[in-house]
Amino acid sequence: MATSRPTLRDVARRAGVNPATASRALNPALPGRIAAPTEGRVREAAEALGYRPDPVARSLRTRRSGFVGVVVPDLTNPVIPPIVRGIEGVLWTAGIACLLADTDNDVDREAALVDELLARRCEGLIVSTATRTSGTVNDLADGDVPAILVTRNIDAGSLPLVAGDDAAGVEAAVAHLAELGHRRIAHVTGPLTLSTTVVRRDAFEAATDRLGLRASRLLVHGEAFTAAAGHAAAEELLGGGERFTAIVAGNDLIALGCLEALADAGLRCPEDISLVGHNDTPMVARLEPPLTTVAIPKAEIGARAATLLLDGLEGREVASGPVLLPTELIVRGSTAPAPPRS
Amino acid sequence: MATSRPTLRDVARRAGVNPATASRALNPALPGRIAAPTEGRVREAAEALGYRPDPVARSLRTRRSGFVGVVVPDLTNPVIPPIVRGIEGVLWTAGIACLLADTDNDVDREAALVDELLARRCEGLIVSTATRTSGTVNDLADGDVPAILVTRNIDAGSLPLVAGDDAAGVEAAVAHLAELGHRRIAHVTGPLTLSTTVVRRDAFEAATDRLGLRASRLLVHGEAFTAAAGHAAAEELLGGGERFTAIVAGNDLIALGCLEALADAGLRCPEDISLVGHNDTPMVARLEPPLTTVAIPKAEIGARAATLLLDGLEGREVASGPVLLPTELIVRGSTAPAPPRS
DNA sequence: TTGAAAGCGCTAACAA
DNA sequence: TTGTTAGCGCTTTCAA
Numbered sequence: 001m002a003t004s005r006p007t008l009r010d011v012a013r014r015a016g017v018n019p020a021t022a023s024r025a026l027n028p029a030l031p032g033r034i035a036a037p038t039e040g041r042v043r044e045a046a047e048a049l050g051y052r053p054d055p056v057a058r059s060l061r062t063r064r065s066g067f068v069g070v071v072v073p074d075l076t077n078p079v080i081p082p083i084v085r086g087i088e089g090v091l092w093t094a095g096i097a098c099l100l101a102d103t104d105n106d107v108d109r110e111a112a113l114v115d116e117l118l119a120r121r122c123e124g125l126i127v128s129t130a131t132r133t134s135g136t137v138n139d140l141a142d143g144d145v146p147a148i149l150v151t152r153n154i155d156a157g158s159l160p161l162v163a164g165d166d167a168a169g170v171e172a173a174v175a176h177l178a179e180l181g182h183r184r185i186a187h188v189t190g191p192l193t194l195s196t197t198v199v200r201r202d203a204f205e206a207a208t209d210r211l212g213l214r215a216s217r218l219l220v221h222g223e224a225f226t227a228a229a230g231h232a233a234a235e236e237l238l239g240g241g242e243r244f245t246a247i248v249a250g251n252d253l254i255a256l257g258c259l260e261a262l263a264d265a266g267l268r269c270p271e272d273i274s275l276v277g278h279n280d281t282p283m284v285a286r287l288e289p290p291l292t293t294v295a296i297p298k299a300e301i302g303a304r305a306a307t308l309l310l311d312g313l314e315g316r317e318v319a320s321g322p323v324l325l326p327t328e329l330i331v332r333g334s335t336a337p338a339p340p341r342s
Numbered sequence: 343m344a345t346s347r348p349t350l351r352d353v354a355r356r357a358g359v360n361p362a363t364a365s366r367a368l369n370p371a372l373p374g375r376i377a378a379p380t381e382g383r384v385r386e387a388a389e390a391l392g393y394r395p396d397p398v399a400r401s402l403r404t405r406r407s408g409f410v411g412v413v414v415p416d417l418t419n420p421v422i423p424p425i426v427r428g429i430e431g432v433l434w435t436a437g438i439a440c441l442l443a444d445t446d447n448d449v450d451r452e453a454a455l456v457d458e459l460l461a462r463r464c465e466g467l468i469v470s471t472a473t474r475t476s477g478t479v480n481d482l483a484d485g486d487v488p489a490i491l492v493t494r495n496i497d498a499g500s501l502p503l504v505a506g507d508d509a510a511g512v513e514a515a516v517a518h519l520a521e522l523g524h525r526r527i528a529h530v531t532g533p534l535t536l537s538t539t540v541v542r543r544d545a546f547e548a549a550t551d552r553l554g555l556r557a558s559r560l561l562v563h564g565e566a567f568t569a570a571a572g573h574a575a576a577e578e579l580l581g582g583g584e585r586f587t588a589i590v591a592g593n594d595l596i597a598l599g600c601l602e603a604l605a606d607a608g609l610r611c612p613e614d615i616s617l618v619g620h621n622d623t624p625m626v627a628r629l630e631p632p633l634t635t636v637a638i639p640k641a642e643i644g645a646r647a648a649t650l651l652l653d654g655l656e657g658r659e660v661a662s663g664p665v666l667l668p669t670e671l672i673v674r675g676s677t678a679p680a681p682p683r684s
Numbered sequence: 685t686t687g688a689a690a691g692c693g694c695t696a697a698c699a700a
Numbered sequence: 701t702t703g704t705t706a707g708c709g710c711t712t713t714c715a716a
Contacts (some may be wrong), residue, residue: 017687017708020687020688023711023712024685031712033685034686035685038686056401056402056708057402060398060399061709061710073425076427081418085418085444092451097454097458098405099459102426119396119398121398256625286598287628287629311703351693351694359702360701362696362702362703362705365696366701373696375701376702395693400694403707
């Protein structure tokens, strides 16, 4: 049975001072200089009792808390953990704890968790939203807690965003395929509820347009950023009867599902169909075939978002335009010259 | 500028009652039945004002909080997110929010984060510890907050644990290899600071002993549960000059590193060396070769831990012995008959 | 430089 | 059934 923690009162009593004095002694930032010997006595008493300030009481009084909330849509999407890592590294170094919440791509859960975090006086929020139309997230722009978006934007676009330059990545992917002689390139998107899907799709359409390769029948949507959704969408594409020799997938998970669907249909990758993923998620380099993919700088995205948040926390102005970090097309084994038209 | 939230006082004033009455009206569990019309007026007022109770103030008063803390060692280890998912599913259904903390396998960070969570009055804790000797975690057994361990145990063993039956899995792996004719089987462990490493290693030694295949020179340790550590350890093994035809890896990440090291050394898997992983992490089925591995029921481990925690939260006795859920050897392409002795 | 008093928003104990 | 009072542990006036 843990006996209850000592309070500031206990410390003050032991040091023979008023609780307010003890508070000031322990918290040098507070107004009212404290005499060195007094401070010494208080610190000693605190040490002796193993005093730890109660953050709940402190929060109630000060309306601050010393932690920031990080809200993510899906921990099992392998692109997320490395981003979180980037965030945590910067914030931990700055002496700030992160509490994470996973929304499972569910707007209600997102609303509840953001509310929970806010109600607990988190001092800042880094959010990768469940959908681009999230009202909860949009309202953050008017709140009094700094908030930064990562990877996924909202339509209103009123909050700072840090993401990879996906459009450039997709353009590079399409250019790469075109150079390999592909003329019929399909796109299997992620869910339309996400800004990443829209950005990548628009970039895909712009790039294919520019090269005169646009074919609207070769655009199919995945229901989610999962292999299962990619599988289903690829089946739809294959069943559509439209010929194609390459797929640009909405992300690596979708690509994985496409790979399965191709195998199911007796098609080889890359001999029959080339495939490009997005994100360069851990392990895709070791798939069979190794996946060509658009790498986004995951840790840097997280770190940059955390740095921006730190600016906000310290009252500095946060540049509000989106920060797009460079992406890179990593060419591996899943793309090859287009097969000769048989 | 968000104007500050309405307080219970505001609600009470609007409903023409005392704050305490308003509190009781909004919180049916509290003692003191409330007259229906009063309750109606209060609810109406709360609704009209958009009142949301302040969890910080409530926590200060009640020493409860309505959330539980989940502490994980490494979000980028792919075995972790599915477990967290299992936890969240059960808890969310029970109306309890989870706040996650990632310790990066660092005991200091673990201590700080557990303390943070506890200080914020989290009502329960599910922990996958950074090391099996964590004092912070061990102390949880004497605390007044129920705590459940997942996957990783501590030496003291004084807390309930939910994990896969790794020993049975490793035994099955060794038996499988022996049946394939392997006589010289190596083991590349994870870091010795983790209980999972110890359990798997002991099971490996017991199994090889039983079959008369024990060879202590074929045991090497990885520094961490990462591909890089697996790579380094496998190189050490290969450099040791001891002949072997199979490797049982401490987990899938270690196995991935082994695979790379084998390829670097010009050895083929499974033709020259068979390889078994552990955990059946997402995507290992699509590696080249597809990885034979011991599957642990990740979501169930999480769900079961959450269920046990719920027992603890509701004051029921929590069975204290470890709960070991069944594992299964999934045979894929990375294991094959031992090559003939040349 | 320090102490006294008040109060953050809520709920528990006690009275009415 | 409801109101009154007090207090969770801290920090912040204000006064000394």
